[in-house]
Amino acid sequence: QSVLTQPPSVSAAPGQKVTISCSGSSSNIGSHFVSWYQQLPGAAPKLLIYQNDKRPLEIPDRFSGSKSGTSGTLGITGLQTGDEADYYCVTWDSSLIAVAIGGGTKLTVL
């Protein structure tokens, strides 16, 4: 059972926008950065967003991140079928003194 809560699944049509939430507490998201990862089927996860809202150079600006209080949000615009994947939020937890990973959200592009 993760200390970070994500919806198990989200879905949207191609071209639309979707958001994925990640809810935590004061010991994790409330006091640390959030990062987001995309895991395509059969592949290792890939870093999408770090330090709440920063993108690695190779990640298109269709992907965005934000944080408010004890929650983080990943946004994806202009959905493509290739975006179908599992998405995970990650942060540090000061109480656990460990990395915390959300349970993951499966994105379906209808």
Added chain:
Amino acid sequence: QLQLQESGPGLVRPSETLSLTCIVSGGPISTNGHYWGWIRQPPGRGLEWIGAIYNSGNLHYNPSLKSRVTISADTSKNQFFLRLNSMTAADTAIYFCAKSGGGADTIEYWGQGTLVTVSS
């Protein structure tokens, strides 16, 4: 370009110890401020952080696994290691090695992962 590659057995017997090696190329693991860690993923399930080593010897472990886990590194070989003892079927998973920078949670590079099955 940094590359990580897991190496180890694909099958472990119950109660035995898993030993995995992460072979790192393209950069030294001795760089301060970088975390070299392990994450696993049971088949069809989510990711679980196991732990990490940083600054050539400091360690953080997942509290739920701490009693069974040892992570170490050999900077001369540019490799780091995972040992997980008292293996059970619940430890069957894909094991990834990974490198974080700017914080243990910012995992920039991942190995391809290696499936470890616990079975007699």
